[in-house]
Amino acid sequence: MREGSLEAPTRHPLDWRSDTFWDREDLERELERVYDICHGCRRCVSLCESFPTLFDLVDESETMEVDGVAKADYQKVADQCYLCDLCYMTKCPYVPPHEWNVDFPHLMLRAKAVKFREGGARTRDRLLTSTDTVFKAASIPLVDVTINALNGNAGVRKVIEKVTGIHHEAPVPRFHSRTLRKQVKPLLRPAQPTRVGETSGKVALYATCYGNYSNPDIGADFVKVFQHNGMHIDVIEKEACCGMPKLELGDLDAVDRLKQANIPLLAKLVDDGYDLIAPIPSCVLMYKQELPLMYPDDADVAKVQAAFYDPFEYLWLRHKGDALDTGFTSELGSVAYQAACHQRVQNIGPKTRDVLSLVPGTEVTVLERCSGHDGTYAVKAETHDKAVKIARPVVRKIDQQAPAHFTSDCPMAGTHLANLADSVEAAEHPMTLLRKAYGLE
Ligand code: SF4
Ligand code: SF4
Incomplete structure (x- = not known):
């Protein structure tokens, strides 16, 4: 048996429609097996609170092995996991095709799903x-x-x-009646797009719940930057939540309902020649990875997956085909950029950094650390302090740099970090920075 797999990782579909998936005894056997492998490995100790929780349970048990941990405590590990996927994508040598077949995030998801089906949620x-x-x-x-x-x-x-139970110090979303969709409608105008490589140049923006209601200004930034580069951009008229928050809660039936609402609409847009983008990496990941793993045989899910892009991945593909305007009019200076986990695990490389680095007089420092904000982890009273602790290393780096701009692919992570850092007032979406670099009002 080799220590680690030398082959490219593969991901097995989530077997959520089988009876075995929901069988508690089978789940506990699998948790014990994987926890034992992790106990002997411990590479992931610094990634999140799940692994320290597991290792503390083992170390404080009578046997100091996984067999000394009460099965009732297994769930404590899953409760701290926010499905960032980093352990699978960046650390674990035992993922498939390795015969140990460790998929820690999806095992945590299974534990959350079984708990939700057995007892619901607060x-x-x-x-x-x-x-x-x-x-x-x-x-x-x-x-x-x-x-x-x-x-x-x-x-x-x-x-x-x-x-x-929402922590009194946690920054919570602001709400706007002038939603993203309302704001961008007057800006939309038809354009004759040119196909460049795999990109059609005709894109539909999936506003996302957070973008539409809480951070609506970024819609105009997207529209202005894409139009400036000769692309046709529309905003999807009616969409439901992508389902990521419900996935993280383990409510797979709700994920299924949202999928039924969204996929036909998105598949129709793809049939009409649109490529799809969204301003929040978690929503992009939902369509690029999580739904395809839940519905491996669904042709429409596969169609949407193939057409969904991270927005900076999309701009970079246009740039590779000489179709991105690099005649920027404003320098950005120093930019501290937190690469959000759900963007990093898309395996597309640091495309946000690459595009921002095209702007002359711009120095982008990449901060590849977890912000501790998974959408809800940082706002819950019982996990807020842990989220602050997780954020500390990246906050320290921001303050050491005291950048001209602080940005993150994820507005929620950005707000959480900016709130903790002394040297920056607020986070700006990278598309806002690009709009500024073009001198677009
Ligand atoms: S998916 Fe992320 S949060 Fe969950 S155990 Fe892995 S590193 Fe920790
Ligand atoms: S998930 Fe993989 S790399 Fe991380 S502790 Fe477990 S076995 Fe080790």
Whole structure:
């Protein structure tokens, strides 16, 4: 048996429709097997809180082996996993085709799913992961202003923490009744796109819940940069949440419902010649990886997967075909760029850095560290302090650099980090920086 696999990693589909997947005894046997391999390896100890939790359980047990850990405690490890996929993609030598067949994130997902089916979830967690419903309700005109004001009041936040379990210091999303879709509609105009390599130059922007209701300004940045580069861009009229928050909760039936709502719409756009992009890496990853692994035989899911791009991957592909304007008019200076986990695990390379580095007078420092914000981990009262601890190394680096701009592919990670760093006021989306470099108002 070799120590580590020398072959390219492969990923097995998620077997979530089999009876075995939901069988608790079978799950616990598999957890014990994989936990034992991890205990003997320990490469991932610094990635997140899951591995330290596991190793503490082992080290504090009577046998100091996995057989000394109570099965009832197995779930504690899964509860700390936010499915960033980094252990699978960047660390583990035992992933398939290695015969040990370790897929730690998907085993954690299975543990979350079984727990959810057996006992549901707290109302707080159901609400936090119902991004469509919550963001829509909170973005009604005047309701948005009221909620934003309440969220900015320290006393109210302590009451909210008591009632909901949302930490009083965690930055929470701001809500906007002038949604991304409303803001970009007047900007949309037809263009005659040119195909460059695999890109059609005709793109549909999947606004995402966070983009549409909480960070709507980035829509205009996307439209202006893509139009400036001769592409036709539309915004998808009606979409549901991609399902990533529900996946992280283990609510696979809700993921299935969202998939049924989104895939026919997106597949139709692909049939109409559109390529697909989104401003949040987690949503892109959902279509590029998680749904294809849940539905390996679904032709429409495969079609959408093939057409979905990270936006900077897309711009880089255009650049390789000499179709990206590099006549930038403004320098950006020093840029601290946090590469979001769900962008890094797409295996596309540091395309955000590459595109921003085309701007003259720009020095991009890449921070490849977890922000500790997975969408909900940093806002929960019981995990907020851990999220702050996870963020510390990257915050230290930002403050050492004191950059002219701080950016992250993920606006949620960016907001969390900017809130903790002393040297930056706020995070800017990389597309905002690119729009500025082009001198576009
Ligand atoms: S997927 Fe991410 S959060 Fe989960 S165990 Fe692996 S590194 Fe930790
Ligand atoms: S997931 Fe893989 S690399 Fe990480 S601790 Fe377990 S066996 Fe080691």
